[in-house]
Amino acid sequence: MTVGDESSSKVEMEDSLRAEDADLGQKLQDRQTRLWLMPLLLGTGLGLAIAFGSMGILNHRPTGQQNAIAKPPAKLKPSMTVTVATVETASVARTLNTTGTVAASDLIPVLPQTNGLQIKKIPDNIQEGAFVNKGDVLAVLDDSVLQTQITQAKADMESKQADMASKQADVTSKQASVSSNVAIVKQRQADLAQAQARLEEAEKNYQRYQQLAASGAISQQELDTRSYTVKTARETVRVAEENVRSTQANVGGSQANITIAQANVNKAKADVRNSAAKIGQLQAQLAQTLVVAPVSGIIAEKLARVGDMTGVPPQTQVGNVIGGTQKLFSIIRDGKLQLQAKVPEIQLSLVKVGATVEVTSDLDRLVELQGRVREIEPMVNDQRREATVKIDLPPTKLLKPGMFARAAITTSSTLGMTVPQKAVQTQPDGSVIVFMLSGEDIVRAQKVELGEPLNGNRVEIKSGLKLGDRVVVKGAGYLKDGDKVLISPEG
Structure with missing residues (x-):
């Protein structure tokens, strides 16, 4: 045998050995796969056998026994306890909404009775916003x-x-x-x-x-x-x-x-x-060197300064000269304020002296005052075609002269459907709903149209409900349409 023949024989043997190794590896892999699938196949077969067996047994049981074994459907449990109220009729005030500026009802200027004297002292408690009584000393002039x-x-x-x-x-x-x-x-x-x-x-x-x-x-x-x-x-x-x-x-x-x-x-x-x-x-x-309060009220302006000469106002106060005399203070008599509201000419006939007015502020939600129309100015602005309506305000520390406020002037009253304010829920899209009882304990969301707010935390419903409907009050903010509720006897 030649050298070439020997080389060729070695190659053939190596190929034969590699082929045997490959066959052996595949066999081992197939065996492991069969060993893994065997328990799964056995379990599946056993489960199917049990299932078919059970079906056969059930098919041979009487109908009554089958119904006894079947589970009944779950009952809907109440989601929460609520209180309800009935839609009722009440007197609803129709209002005219407008805006205006807060001003003093009677602003009293305080002038020195003697000119040419230097202001020697001003008591520490004499500040803007302070309440003073008639006769209280506001300033002391030099009397030497x-x-x-x-x-x-x-x-x-x-x-x-x-x-x-x-x-x-x-x-x-x-x-x-x-x-x-x-x-x-x-x-x-x-x-x-x-x-x-x-x-x-x-x-x-x-x-x-x-x-x-x-x-x-x-x-x-x-x-x-x-x-x-x-x-x-x-x-x-x-x-x-x-x-x-x-x-x-x-x-x-x-x-x-x-x-x-x-x-x-x-x-x-x-x-x-x-x-x-x-x-x-x-x-x-x-x-007269004692400048005293001519009336009781709230100090609206403090223009006097220690060292000033009476009758010789500083350049910054030239506009505060009345009848040739320098104004030292101004006092809101008895602290009474008024709202000077603007009413268009075409709506002026709706406003009557003595009408009640609800006054609110966009800046302070605490401002909820009830005023009364005291006077309607006879002159109408010839440019804006508006008249000024003066509204007396109750004593308050929430409003000050110069502030902006809103006014809802009562123009008439009528009967309307009302519900408690807490029953009304405002939705993200701006709509308003209430949850009314459908049956004894299921609530349904109902869209409504609101009217005027009423005293006693009630609100008018223009549409969406009818008299006698029951609506959820306490707990309404936590409900959704279709919820089952438990009605509290408190309502």
Whole structure:
């Protein structure tokens, strides 16, 4: 055998060995597969045998026994306990919806009673939004100049009072002088009467002596003596009369002096009164250095600042000058607010004074106030064709002047179907449903159309329900259509 033949023989043997190995491996794999499938096939066959056997047995049982073995269908259990309410009729208010601005019903400006004084102090509690009572001190003005003027006026009045006392003493003196002169007049009048009596006696004696002289009973010398006596008596009377006139003139002069002195006293009294009036005026101005609240209410504006001069507003407050006087504060009388709502001209006839109004705010859900129409302004805006309706608001801290609010003005009332507000469920698509009872304990979702909200947390139903229908209230938010419920006796 050649070398080539040997090589060829080796190759053939290797191929034969590889073929045998391959056959052996396939046989081992097939055997393992058969071993794995055997239990599965046995189990399946056993299960089928049992099943067919059971069917055969059942086919031979009576019908009643078959029904007894069959399981009954499961009963629907209640999903939850709910309360229900009946659709009822109630008075429904028809409203006109509008908007407006909150304002003060009566805004009172606080002005200084004295200009040209510096604001010295403002109490700490005087702030915007604070409530003050009538007479509360809002600001204190500097009174030092007034105090000095009052001191000077009091000193001047004391001087005038002293002068008046001196004038009054002079009047008393003049009155004493008059009394004295009157006494002298009386004395002179008495002297005159005595002189007149002597003259009369002398004249009678002279007449008698003239008769005696004519008869020669007395001498001419003696008659001349009696004549001289008469002349002396007459001169005495004349002097006495002059004395009376002189003393009477003195009395007149003294009385004139009294009049002058009394006039001086009156003038002095007038000076004293003027001084007292000036002091009173200064004291009144001193009282005016206390700026007090003219009414009770809420401070809406605080424009005064310590250091400002009254009557000389800062440049930033030029618009706050009223009648030439700077406004220091403004007060909402009694804290009363009003809503100035705008109503179109074509709907104005629907609004009546005294109508109730529901006031709400988009910014604060807590604002749910009931107001009342107080006044409808007679003028209609010629550009927007709107009128302003003034609505009185109840006391509240939720609204402030300048805020925006909504108003639902009651225009009329009628009967309508109503359900509790909690029975109404708003859906994602914006529709509204209620769950009404179908039978005794199954609920069905029912779309409804809402009307006006009512007091007592009820709402009007325009369509979708009828009187007497029962709707779920408590628990409605957790139900779905077709649920079985247990009705609570609370409803």
